Amino acid sequence: MARSSRGRAARLSHVDASAPARPVDAPAPASAIAATMRPRRFRLTLKPAFGILVGAALVLCTLFPDQIAPASPTDQQLAERLRPPAWMEAGIARHLLGTDALGRDVCSRVIYGARTTFLVALVSSLIGGVGGTALGLLAGYYGGALDEFVRKLVDMQLAFPYLLLAISVMAIAGRSLPILVVVLALSSWAAFARIVRGEVLSLRERQFIEGARAIGCNDGRILLTHVLPGVTASLCVVWSFDLARVVVLESSLSFLGLGVQPPTPSWGMDLSESRQFLQIAYWTVLFPGLAICLVVLAANLVGDWVRDVLDPIVKRNRAAA
Amino acid sequence: MGWPGEATRALGHLLAVMLGTASLVFVVLRLTGDPAMMVAPPGATLDDLAAIRRDLGLDRSIAAQYVEFLRKLAVGDLGESFRYRRPALEIVTERAGATVQLALAAQLLAIAVAIPLGVISAIRRDTWLDAALTGLATLGQSIPNFWLGLMAIVVFAVHLGWLPTSGRGGWLHLVLPAITLSSYSMASLTRLMRSSVLEVLGSDYVRTARAKGLSAGSVLFKHALKNALIPVVTLTGLQLGVLLSGAVIVETVFAWPGIGRLTIEAIHTRDYPLVQAGVVLMAMLFVVVNQGVDLCYRWLDPRVAGRRG
Numbered sequence: 109m110a111r112s113s114r115g116r117a118a119r120l121s122h123v124d125a126s127a128p129a130r131p132v133d134a135p136a137p138a139s140a141i142a143a144t145m146r147p148r149r150f151r152l153t154l155k156p157a158f159g160i161l162v163g164a165a166l167v168l169c170t171l172f173p174d175q176i177a178p179a180s181p182t183d184q185q186l187a188e189r190l191r192p193p194a195w196m197e198a199g200i201a202r203h204l205l206g207t208d209a210l211g212r213d214v215c216s217r218v219i220y221g222a223r224t225t226f227l228v229a230l231v232s233s234l235i236g237g238v239g240g241t242a243l244g245l246l247a248g249y250y251g252g253a254l255d256e257f258v259r260k261l262v263d264m265q266l267a268f269p270y271l272l273l274a275i276s277v278m279a280i281a282g283r284s285l286p287i288l289v290v291v292l293a294l295s296s297w298a299a300f301a302r303i304v305r306g307e308v309l310s311l312r313e314r315q316f317i318e319g320a321r322a323i324g325c326n327d328g329r330i331l332l333t334h335v336l337p338g339v340t341a342s343l344c345v346v347w348s349f350d351l352a353r354v355v356v357l358e359s360s361l362s363f364l365g366l367g368v369q370p371p372t373p374s375w376g377m378d379l380s381e382s383r384q385f386l387q388i389a390y391w392t393v394l395f396p397g398l399a400i401c402l403v404v405l406a407a408n409l410v411g412d413w414v415r416d417v418l419d420p421i422v423k424r425n426r427a428a429a
Numbered sequence: 430m431g432w433p434g435e436a437t438r439a440l441g442h443l444l445a446v447m448l449g450t451a452s453l454v455f456v457v458l459r460l461t462g463d464p465a466m467m468v469a470p471p472g473a474t475l476d477d478l479a480a481i482r483r484d485l486g487l488d489r490s491i492a493a494q495y496v497e498f499l500r501k502l503a504v505g506d507l508g509e510s511f512r513y514r515r516p517a518l519e520i521v522t523e524r525a526g527a528t529v530q531l532a533l534a535a536q537l538l539a540i541a542v543a544i545p546l547g548v549i550s551a552i553r554r555d556t557w558l559d560a561a562l563t564g565l566a567t568l569g570q571s572i573p574n575f576w577l578g579l580m581a582i583v584v585f586a587v588h589l590g591w592l593p594t595s596g597r598g599g600w601l602h603l604v605l606p607a608i609t610l611s612s613y614s615m616a617s618l619t620r621l622m623r624s625s626v627l628e629v630l631g632s633d634y635v636r637t638a639r640a641k642g643l644s645a646g647s648v649l650f651k652h653a654l655k656n657a658l659i660p661v662v663t664l665t666g667l668q669l670g671v672l673l674s675g676a677v678i679v680e681t682v683f684a685w686p687g688i689g690r691l692t693i694e695a696i697h698t699r700d701y702p703l704v705q706a707g708v709v710l711m712a713m714l715f716v717v718v719n720q721g722v723d724l725c726y727r728w729l730d731p732r733v734a735g736r737r738g
Binding site for chain 2: 264266268269270271272273275276277279280281352356359360363364365366379383386387390393394397400401404405408409412
């Protein structure tokens with residue numbers, strides 16, 4: 109019994125629902141966990157395919173922007189300023205997506221901007237995710253005053269218009285990349301903590317946890333090797349939605365001039381810089397924004413898909429909203 | 430607990446959250462930098478700085494400063510705007526109407542569009558219509574509102590010339606900002622409404638209603654819809670934070686003269702008292718309305734009181 113939940117849950121999934129020989133301690137949750145742990149089919153449908161495609165493009169742009177981008181993102185050619193994309197009348201092939209007001213290649217800026225967005229979002233949501241998961245584990249496992257405290261904190265954080273707080277911190281503490289990452293990470297933890305806490309609450313009552321305790325595992329070991337594996341599936345879902353959210357928050361802050369600062373290329377900042385030329389050069393705004401949308405959409409779709417695969421029966425309304 | 434008890438409890442909670450918010454603002458303002466440095470003109474000497482600190486009461490202990498901050502906050506004193514030379518709170522309050530108008534319009538629009546769409550999507554489940562609506566909703570959740578706003582300006586104001594690009598005036602000025610601000614809420618509400626209706630339609634009492642021979646329309650409108658709306662009401666309340674955050678951005682995009690744009694402008698002109706007043710007022714606005722929604726909700730659905738807490 110002290111083995112991981114995976115083996116037992118898998119066995120349970122083959123038990124006929126009407127069979128009387130069902131373990132008393134594990135009614136509905138066991139089948140839910142079985143569904144969580146063992147997706148029956150792994151079909152590559154449109155949603156994950158799109159996610160993988162965009163994800164791969166992001167990783168490539170992050171690792172090899174010099175090889176992919178046609179020009180330097182900061183190279184200014186004032187003679188070429190505000191040139192439309194290649195397929196328009198005045199467009200030239202060298203600037204596929206046109207140039208911005210300083211004569212920088214829009215395509216190259218979008219490619220280099222991917223690195224900023226991707227790294228900032230990845231690091232912040234990882235920090236926030238680890239912190240939130242740890243808090244959720246502890247709160248769910250120990251309960252009591254700690255649980256109460258974490259729950260109140262989560263409620264407050266999730267309900268509060270966080271952008272306001274982010275705005276004041278960035279405005280006052282200064283606009284540097286490390287501060288931006290901290291601000292974004294602080295926006296991430298609550299969703300993780302809430303989901304993990306909820307899962308741990310039901311996991312800790314299960315027999316394999318009791319068994320682990322009976323053979324003398326200490327709390328740390330139980331949490332890390334027995335409870336944590338049970339919540340990884342939900343973590344994947346939360347994480348994909350959180351990545352989407354962090355990308356939007358980062359680009360929003362950059363758009364307001366409070367996020368990534370020049371000369372680091374960033375999609376949000378490009379939007380903000382090109383805004384005043386919106387009426388005469390829409391492409392300077394169109395493409396960085398499209399890039400943001402694609403990444404957010406991809407992360408959302410992957411999140412949707414993972415959730416559907418892991419949890420085909422239970423509709424999680426809250427996560428959908 | 431009875432209704433008066435609930436109200437007292439909610440009021441206590443309201444005060445606690447307001448105190449928490451104000452304290453948070455204090456911490457952010459005091460611990461992230463020296464306010465004297467922000468106030469000081471360029472080229473100020475150390476003596477000037479010391480004088481400013483004394484002026485602002487920064488030479489006292491943090492605890493004393495905190496008490497002073499709360500005392501001033503309680504009487505609505507959030508300092509004087511550097512730029513306008515007037516009490517910051519007064520300036521911010523003048524702009525509150527515009528923000529509330531925009532947020533309200535967006536929320537109403539989201540509800541008016543999302544509920545029918547969600548219902549249609551649910552009763553036409555697994556058809557092309559459902560797929561299209563769900564896809565549209567996913568898209569709506571993924572497009573950042575500042576970009577949507579900019580693109581809306583390009584299409585509807587610049588190219589088609591149907592609507593004004595920015596500013597506040599007649600109701601035509603409200604159309605683009607309200608649609609932009611509502612996009613995310615609209616998408617989430619549509620998805621929630623769809624799954625909520627599906628869930629209710631699968632429940633026993635709906636089966637009973639069908640079994641006794643009621644028409645599909647009657648089952649849907651007289652029986653299912655009421656219960657399906659409960660989670661939607663909850664989300665509407667929860668989305669207020671998203672809406673207010675969004676308002677900051679949408680106001681900036683459309684030059685809508687609300688608190689959000691004022692605060693962002695104040696940041697760029699380093700008018701910190703005004704920033705503080707803007708953030709505090711928005712937070713308070715949020716907390717008050719949120720608690721109001723919560724109270725209404727408990728009244729609408731008495732089961733909630735037992736389920737929460």
